[in-house]
Amino acid sequence: MDANNNNNAINKRFIPVANWSQFHSWPPLGGLRHLIFHEKENGFDECIVRAGRRVLINEQAFFSWLEAQKKGGAK
Numbered sequence: 001m002d003a004n005n006n007n008n009a010i011n012k013r014f015i016p017v018a019n020w021s022q023f024h025s026w027p028p029l030g031g032l033r034h035l036i037f038h039e040k041e042n043g044f045d046e047c048i049v050r051a052g053r054r055v056l057i058n059e060q061a062f063f064s065w066l067e068a069q070k071k072g073g074a075k
Contacts, residue, residue, distance in 0.1 A: 014049055014056040023059070032057070043068070 015023055020032055027035065036055060039045040047061040 011060065015058040015059055017055045017057060022056060 017029070017032055019037065020027075021029060035042060035044045036048060039048060044065060047058055047065050049056045049058060
């Protein structure tokens with residue numbers, strides 16, 4: 001594994017929905033749950049990983065999704 005691949009693996013963080021506010025102030029927990037509830041319609045399904053009953057947010061994917069929304073790239 002080269003240094004770039006190793007660095008990308010280290011930078012990837014999966015945050016449990018309940019802990020999101022410990023890392024980021026936006027969106028609030030209710031807004032995040034709304035995004036997850038409508039994940040298929042808004043493309044947010046690319047940002048979440050389900051591990052059993054837990055829902056984790058892929059932090060990198062979230063910010064990529066957010067940039068796409070800003071550019072009008074909503075799915």
